[in-house]
Amino acid sequence: MIPSSPFLSRPGAVEGGGADAGVASHYGDPFREQRLLADGQAVVDLSHRGVVTVSGPDRLSWLNSLSSQLLLGLRPGQSTETLLLTVQGRIEYSAHVVDDGATTWLVTEGGEAAPLAAWLQRMKFMLRVEVEDVTHAWAVVGATRALPEVADAVVTWEDPWPSIGAGGYAYSTVDDGEHPGRERPWFEYLVPRERLEEVVAATGLALAGSLAAEALRVAAWRPRPGFETDEKTIPHELDLMRTAVHLAKGCYKGQETVARVHNLGHPPRRLTFLHLDGSQHTLPAPGSAVVSEGRTVGRVTSVAHHYEMGPIALAVLKRSADASADLIVQDGEEIYAAGQQVVVAPDAGQVVGRATGFLRSPR
Template sequence: MAMFDSLAGAVRDGDTIAHFGNPLIEQRRLAAGDALAPLGDRTVIEVTGEDRLTWLDSITSQSVARLRAGESTELLVLDPQGRVEHAAGVLEDGTSVWLIADAADAEKLAVWLQRMVFRSRVTVTLRPEIALVGFFAGGSAEARIVAAAPHGTPLVWRDPWQHVQPGGHQYADVEHHPGSDYAWSVALVDDARALSEPFAGALAAEALRIAAWRPRWAHEVDDRAIPHESDWIRSAVHLSKGCYRGQETVAKVHNLGHPPRRLAALLLDGSDVILPAPGAVVLAGESEVGHVTSSALHYEDGPIALAILSRRAPVGELLVRSEDGIDVAAAQQVIVPADAGATADVPRLTRLSRRPLGDDPRNAGA
């Protein structure tokens, strides 16, 4: 992205800055709240007009109709079968709704939104000229964002992944969810030249996301993905809001069934420092049970990954097969249990006896 062309020491991977020389040091600084991460792989969509909130509420998975200025959330766009098509962070500023989407999805999302306007009083505009910068709240990085903003009032999206959102539900059965420490924020920036060091690249930001079990459209979504399998109901789906496309599947799987796949975290054997690429096959013995969606080298945990597995995949240790055909041992942390869903207490019907009426002792003397 041209906004970040002036940043010294940046090592690029296309439009994304991968790192600034030492991804692990950058990761520590980012986690401590001291580094800023240029996000060339995200794009902003602006939605204006007096119907913007009620309109978005009616066509997406999240309840946003009463969002107030300065509040953040997250939404999904689902197809009629409940599969994830688009995802975006949501920030309302009192005049506009700012949607933060993965760059590969942003234009398609904007086109879909424009098609859905009909008679609603809204305007949808793709805003690629606005730069996005990620940071963790509470440190010096946040202070530098405020100092660089016009009038000291930056537009900042706060990732809702830290907490189960109103109307949401968490499938992960853990005492301390790693997402509770994930105070990730994204600032909208007009002039990246006003930002100051230290910086961190995408490798650092991705490692911290994976460690927090945080799903992302660019990695955890394919043409079969439903929100349940990656625990995305936690932050992006309101289970009791009004109707929207895909709601029937969301409700049915949550109340009566189980998602056919489940997200798991993998702690990889780091002895050979082999980092499997997304798409790498996950094995239980000789049986293929899923694939890696994201992987990274974490500054404390070593090689880590997220993987989408079959619901019936065993809970124990797995193997990940690298592109070179090398099998890497992987300790599994269950994120979405195999029995996730079926939360409704549906009474079972009493089975009717097939015995003839005259054989029932309760009918004696009738």
């Protein structure tokens, strides 16, 4: 069990719920915290995240054989992300990856660290690797800029989103330079858990809650495991082909589905960004139905109140949902008007040799 954050004892701290339980959702002023975080003047306590380490001389070649990303030759300090898929190509585990030259660090959602470590243990066979769930010993701190005050003493993961990595492909409808994720650089610092308060104090920055981090994430169209994903999700649906999949690497479990959908088909669902009606004093709950012309076409996956844009959300819709239609989000008796901005193109897939449609190839 992950220990509760020491920052919950701070004045004004309100504990988050669900996947963000154990850390503060805010410290009394969510919008101010969000502005400070966006400006690089605050850090976020993410000590509820999970951390798994893989050590040994075969670690990178072994992880490379299991996952969707090309990890061979990953340089010390270089950041990436990878997916572990089922045979059907559905996302089973997702991890932020950084190697320090001796150990590969995998940052996950808090509830995923133990099952991921157990899964990796079963896949060791005779290889020279050691797997350990070190969540009890290491905590994560998030920020929107590099922090030289702590960078020399800890492992740092820099989010590759939304850059199109080597071997990746963009499924979104905007040019790479215009992607809203460009406005949200993101760094995660792995620090010894017993030094968490000391490290945060050394930055001299304010504390922001998880609500602030979530609002910036949603505005950046950044998928989060367990929120945008479910037991049926394939990477294409969330635009994760740009950062988490290498299309030209060797074989791995689920690779056949990844290649088949990319080259020959369409993903059945697509990620979309919603601007919600801000006239109400409530927000719809994740899981609320997205309705078009009286028909449910998807579900809301993440909801936030952005300090500039107001109420916003991410949703996963059926590919057949009209990309130009105004939508309604229905949460029980509450109804919210929603304007959609397409993230993953309705004609995503079948991209080889095809220059028409919504999609744009990487430059």
